[in-house]
């Protein structure tokens with residue numbers, strides 16, 4: 556990442572999967588990384604990154620207030636944010652429990668907004684910032700069987716575009732849309748669904764988390780200095 560040294564980056568959902576790899580990649584390029592997750596494995600993840608672990612719920616606004624206060628005091632102004640934490644559930648509209656719908660809304664849709672709301676004043680003081688929101692190819696189409704997830708991932712794209720317009724020129728906001736990626740989340744689909752998705756993927760396989768991370772790092776970096784409000788789809792051609 557161009558200009559990584561001195562960058563202060565917050566990565567959510569950093570205890571596993573794509574978030575963990577993103578945090579490690581940022582750290583290896585010289586950023587000071589704050590790793591957030593509700594899962595206590597985030598402590599081990601932070602050790603790998605020589606970073607700071609925060610166990611918390613990304614849909615809790617008080618968590619964000621504390622995070623910004625502590626981070627700016629200890630590390631300086633926040634210059635990068637990756638809203639990666641997410642939850643996935645299969646379920647059609649008639650049978651999905653309202654509590655599940657609420658969970659998906661809070662983690663996937665509300666949390667990135669709360670995060671941006673909390674972090675933007677710090678980025679403005681730094682006079683630079685880059686936010687990457689992780690959506691999904693579910694946010695590009697409508698398929699049966701994951702209605703609530705789909706709705707939240709479409710919302711992430713809208714959030715990114717509105718923020719890109721509102722926060723320019725100092726802060727850029729972009730979206731990464733992964734296809735099927737080999738993390739614990741993909742296991743929730745079940746074997747048959749995943750086999751079907753792979754059959755519809757021109758590259759003919761599930762993606763690795765390490766194949767998504769470069770897109771996120773590029774958008775965070777100064778190499779993407781003229782990119783805001785845009786999207787990178789990393790899906791092996793699934794949505795082509």
Ligand SMILES: NC(=O)c1ccc[n+]([C@@H]2O[C@H](COP(=O)([O-])OP(=O)(O)OC[C@H]3O[C@@H](n4cnc5c(N)ncnc54)[C@H](O)[C@@H]3O)[C@@H](O)[C@H]2O)c1
Pocket residue numbers: 567568569570571572573574591592593594611612613614638639640641642643662689690691692732733734735736737738739740741
């Ligand atoms: N794996 C896929 O096939 C796939 C496809 C498209 C998009 N995505 C998106 O990629 C992102 C990363 O997912 P992943 O594949 O690495 O899955 P993952 O399940 O390995 O990681 C998600 C992380 O988010 C954390 N998390 C969930 N709810 C949280 C909360 N309330 N507060 C704090 N942390 C919370 C989990 O503990 C977990 O560590 C998600 O936004 C997901 O929707 C994944």
